[in-house]
Amino acid sequence: MKRGLLVALFASAGIIACQPASQAVKQEKQTLSAQAKTQEKVDKAQLFRKALNAQDKWQKACSNPTQIAPEGVDVAQFIKEMKETIKYPKDGKLVGDWKKGESLALLPKEYKALYGTKGGSRKGNCYACHCGDPRIIACGNIGPSLRGYGNKGIDPKLTYDRIYNSWAQVPCSTMFRFGYHGLLSPEEIAHIVGYLHDPESPINK
Amino acid sequence: MRKVILASLLGGALLFSARAESPTPEQLQILKEMGVSPADVIIEEGREYYHNLKGTTGKTCASCHGQDGDGLVGAYAKMPRYYTDIKRVADIDLRIKSCLEKYVGVDASGKKGRKIIVPLAGYVATLSNGMPISVELKHPEEKRLYEYGKELWFKRVGARDFSCAICHDVLAGKRIRLQKLGAPVRDKLYAHWPAYRISKDKLWTMEDRIRGCYKSFFLFDPDKGKFDFKKNWVKKPPFYIEEIIALELYMKRAANGAKIEVPGLLR
Numbered sequence: 108m109k110r111g112l113l114v115a116l117f118a119s120a121g122i123i124a125c126q127p128a129s130q131a132v133k134q135e136k137q138t139l140s141a142q143a144k145t146q147e148k149v150d151k152a153q154l155f156r157k158a159l160n161a162q163d164k165w166q167k168a169c170s171n172p173t174q175i176a177p178e179g180v181d182v183a184q185f186i187k188e189m190k191e192t193i194k195y196p197k198d199g200k201l202v203g204d205w206k207k208g209e210s211l212a213l214l215p216k217e218y219k220a221l222y223g224t225k226g227g228s229r230k231g232n233c234y235a236c237h238c239g240d241p242r243i244i245a246c247g248n249i250g251p252s253l254r255g256y257g258n259k260g261i262d263p264k265l266t267y268d269r270i271y272n273s274w275a276q277v278p279c280s281t282m283f284r285f286g287y288h289g290l291l292s293p294e295e296i297a298h299i300v301g302y303l304h305d306p307e308s309p310i311n312k
Numbered sequence: 313m314r315k316v317i318l319a320s321l322l323g324g325a326l327l328f329s330a331r332a333e334s335p336t337p338e339q340l341q342i343l344k345e346m347g348v349s350p351a352d353v354i355i356e357e358g359r360e361y362y363h364n365l366k367g368t369t370g371k372t373c374a375s376c377h378g379q380d381g382d383g384l385v386g387a388y389a390k391m392p393r394y395y396t397d398i399k400r401v402a403d404i405d406l407r408i409k410s411c412l413e414k415y416v417g418v419d420a421s422g423k424k425g426r427k428i429i430v431p432l433a434g435y436v437a438t439l440s441n442g443m444p445i446s447v448e449l450k451h452p453e454e455k456r457l458y459e460y461g462k463e464l465w466f467k468r469v470g471a472r473d474f475s476c477a478i479c480h481d482v483l484a485g486k487r488i489r490l491q492k493l494g495a496p497v498r499d500k501l502y503a504h505w506p507a508y509r510i511s512k513d514k515l516w517t518m519e520d521r522i523r524g525c526y527k528s529f530f531l532f533d534p535d536k537g538k539f540d541f542k543k544n545w546v547k548k549p550p551f552y553i554e555e556i557i558a559l560e561l562y563m564k565r566a567a568n569g570a571k572i573e574v575p576g577l578l579r
Contacts, residue, residue, distance in 0.1 A: 144421055151550040158531035158546040159469060159555070166468040170475065174466065174482050229541065235488050245490045249483055279468075281478050288471040289538030290530075 165189065169279035177278045189275035193268055193286065196293040201267045201300055208302030209309070211295050217243055230290050231299060236282065240309040250282060257304040257311040266303055270296050343577065351434065351508030351575040354515045358435030361428055368417030373432070376415065381439045388440040389572060392561050394451035401453050403560050404433045404506075405519045406552045426551070433517050434506050437574045445503060445572060447565045454561065457554065461562030464555060465497070470529035471539035476559070479525075500567035504576025511579050518563075522556050523548040 168177040218227030238246035239253035271286030285291040377383040392403040412420040484495035536544035
């Protein structure tokens with residue numbers, strides 16, 4: 108019935124839906140290139156497995172069914188070790204330029220929608236999980252809203268540490284460890300701290 | 313092409329442009345109520361291949377498995393499972409690829425292969441519509457892969473510390489941007505896979521789905537330092553790899569008892 112309806116509709120639109128199967132397939136008889144393909148496939152599988160096995164010990168501790176409570180390690184020790192990974196910008200400035208921070212926090216398409224110019228990056232992706240700038244409506248609800256974050260009197264160092272390595276505050280958090288993984292450099296994180304704390308930032312205005 | 317068909321079929325009310333990210337639930341609902349799934353066109357293509365596609369052996373799928381898929385009714389409900397002829401646990405993609413290469417005599421590798429395998433997978437899956445998923449873990453290899461799949465489901469890894477379970481157990485029901493996260497294990501969502509993805513105008517098998525999800529992990533080659541978009545991003549696992557089949561076995565086993573209703577219709 109369903110198919111009948113479809114076929115009738117397509118026929119009336121004069122569109123042929125299917126290509127003849129025989130045309131779609133041609134034999135490829137180049138043994139050499141087939142061998143090369145197999146080799147490439149093996150390499151890709153090996154590479155994928157290597158990447159899968161590059162799990163650090165903290166990720167391993169967070170891989171139990173709870174996902175958010177580390178297992179087999181002392182939580183205080185876990186936090187201490189995560190804190191020790193945090194590096195700061197060379198000039199010691201933890202609150203950078205909010206405009207640069209905004210461009211790191213937003214995706215290129217989000218940036219373009221707001222300003223009509225090139226900007227944004229895939230590194231921060233904060234709006235996947237947070238809301239904040241009220242102009243960005245397509246925002247996630249995984250983390251708390253960052254709207255007005257800078258007016259709460261939070262120590263910027265705490266914000267910096269949170270972005271560099273969230274697991275130093277919330278072990279196994281779903282917010283990934285931006286600085287630890289090198290997704291954001293210390294200077295870039297400082298700019299994002301500016302974006303969150305500066306009174307002129309759209310987060311706080 | 314199919315988008316054009318859809319548009320001309322349904323007129324202005326449903327016209328979504330190529331760049332539209334997601335048709336609204338209302339649009340999906342209208343399609344369902346009309347009993348029209350654009351996926352039916354692809355299933356029809358699979359049916360064509362099943363009966364007419366010939367390779368070096370001169371056989372078609374129908375030569376071995378019967379006219380109108382008679383011999384494959386209910387097969388999809390039990391997959392992935394172990395097959396003695398290929399000595400591997402296979403999902404529907406790999407099983408069809410093996411038959412194409414071994415028994416029909418058609419090179420089914422790479423992207424060209426996907427163009428044949430996916431419609432065939434869709435067609436073969438519809439032969440189990442209305443039946444309950446019933447994955448059994450009898451063969452030792454099935455048991456081993458199931459355990460491996462479970463491990464992978466919870467494995468937090470990559471430059472984003474993700475796992476399947478983070479998005480699909482812990483955060484299920486929440487939104488990543490505007491996309492709601494489903495719970496494939498808890499809600500037995502396997503029952504509507506393979507699924508037609510309107511935003512991509514493509515039929516996707518579970519292999520496509522899993523590869524897409526791994527892309528968000530930012531897996532990387534650790535021998536080349538920390539994660540870098542250009543230098544060492546390992547975007548997706550290759551098709552038919554054991555890891556994908558293990559995850560399928562884990563998710564589909566969890567969906568045991570759910571009534572198969574394919575192809576699903578998703579955004």
